[in-house]
Amino acid sequence: MKIRIHRGANQIGGCITEIRSDNGTRVLIDLGHNLPGEATADMFDEASNLSALLDGISGIIYTHNHGDHLGFFDQVPREIPQYIGEMSREVIVNVLDESLNKAIRAEHKCLIEKIERKIMSLTLFRTYAPKKSFCVGDIKVTPYFVSHSAADSYMLLIECDGKRVLHTGDLREHGFLGKGLEKTIMSYVSSVDVLITEGTMLSRDDEHTMTESEIQTQMTEIMARYKNVFVLCSSTNFDRLAGLHKANAGFRGRPFVCDVYQNAQFKTLTQYSGKYSDLYVIDNAAEMSLKKVNLHKKMIERGFTMIVRDNPTFRKWVSYLMPHLDPDQTVLVYSQYKGYLKEQPKLRDFVRMFGKNCVYIHTTGHATRQTLARVCKMTNPKSAIIPIHKEVDSDFCTLDISEELRAKVISSTRYVDDMEIIID
Ligand SMILES: [Zn+2]
Ligand SMILES: [Zn+2]
Incomplete structure (x- = not known):
């Protein structure tokens, strides 16, 4: 051989x-x-x-x-x-x-x-x-x-x-x-x-390595502190997304929001991995759209966790939502490799859209x-x-x-x- x-x-x-x-x-x-x-x-x-x-x-x-x-x-x-x-x-x-x-x-x-x-x-x-x-x-x-x-x-x-x-x-x-x-x-x-x-x-x-479980705990703390939580992370990092979904589920009536594409990934996750663990069942995400006035109302009233990515659609949605949100109660969690911020100027601009509160929570x-x-x-x-x-x-x-x-x-x-x- x-x-x-x-x-x-x-x-x-x-x-x-x-x-x-x-x-x-x-x-x-x-x-x-x-x-x-x-x-x-x-x-x-x-x-x-x-x-x-x-x-x-x-x-x-x-x-x-x-x-x-x-x-x-x-x-x-x-x-x-x-x-x-x-x-x-x-x-x-x-x-x-x-x-x-x-x-x-x-x-x-x-x-x-x-x-x-x-x-x-x-x-x-x-x-x-x-x-x-x-x-x-x-x-x-x-x-x-x-x-x-x-x-x-x-x-x-x-x-x-x-x-x-x-x-x-x-x-x-x-x-x-x-x-x-x-x-x-x-x-x-x-x-x-x-x-x-x-x-x-x-x-x-020299990097301290957190477990996904510790990440989930930190996300829960962020959700307790801030009403409106945007999370920027890979659409296929399912451990991260499942932890986020679980953390959000601890806050009753708080919608877990994403776009149609992200929800298609959740459906795939639920279909293949949901049978092994409830953690991977994500079947109640709300799909964002500018037409869904009732969803916007609910998000503004109760707070939300929204999974975002840097693209024109999310830019449009963030611009629409931000004037309705209290800046002191709004945060962006940057939950992916930090190096992308150095490499991608457009991503840096996107992050700036979320105002003064931005935290980094990620593990390898x-x-x-x-x-x-x-x-x-x-x-x-x-x-x-x-x-x-x-x-x-x-x-x-x-x-x-x-x-x-x-x-x-x-x-x-x-x-x-x-x-x-x-x-x-
Ligand atoms: Zn590799
Ligand atoms: Zn790999």
Whole structure:
């Protein structure tokens, strides 16, 4: 068996890992685009580079639907099967439907065609389910659920040529379902030869990491202090949104407001995850519209929690509502990565619309140093630990792990126990 880290050993995002069996089956795990803000353009935006990478590939398996893992799916030839979690696919379809509606309204023909191509490509995806193994040629894959800021994220156990490889994808323990990680690894994954794992937080170790539960408590405190609460956060960060919804439900008669697109995401969440936990049932959100006078009245009288994003529709709604609201009782909670404020001037302008009260409440979707160390210890791989999704100068050997485990950390190409490991 051969393992090749095409990309990701020395950068966060843009992940591409290949597993190749001795019989020649070649599977990619994730085919991610570089994150925005990378110094250089993405080499796979060049069609010839992408087709060279995909030449001879038997299948592509995505750990989750963030763009730095699922970046080029619409450019993959039809004959290469692509796999993702069922809900994960649905969430992306919702995002694309919203983009398509906008493109249609703007009569942007080129964009309409591009989005339709993406939706068509997603309909050809094969979906997998947790703990249900499937095969691509002679490579066996078993997905296990992990907590991350994208819903429906998985780690993948790969069995090939008598070896067991665990690829964690992006993960964390401080999400609502994060506690399940230990049981998943100890009871289901069991022993492995190779661990391929993310290391995002190695370079951000001074950040205090709050749990989603602590975030929910802080949101409740904000709602108790302010009558009118706007929250700016990712429309697909379902742990955050579920915590917000639960916090708001503690205040009787206070509407939980969003737009039609966000409510479509809530319907998907409720359909797929609601059966596992009530936390993920969000079926009573009010859809904002300038025509809904009764809703406006209720919001102004009783207060509200409104999920917002930076776009012209929300700008219009915020401009309409603000003159009716007491500035001392109104707040914006900024609940996403702070760096976006530096990178996006339009977003800064949007935030200024909410007046003097703005608070930052957020936590990362990635594993803390403690969790990374625990993942190494719990899996205790026989042959190798391959860190990916990390900055070039961050080092797994600085984790609190044994000398024996440290000796197994691989950052350059080598042969280990009959496996060729190539780090590009
Ligand atoms: Zn990622
Ligand atoms: Zn991610």
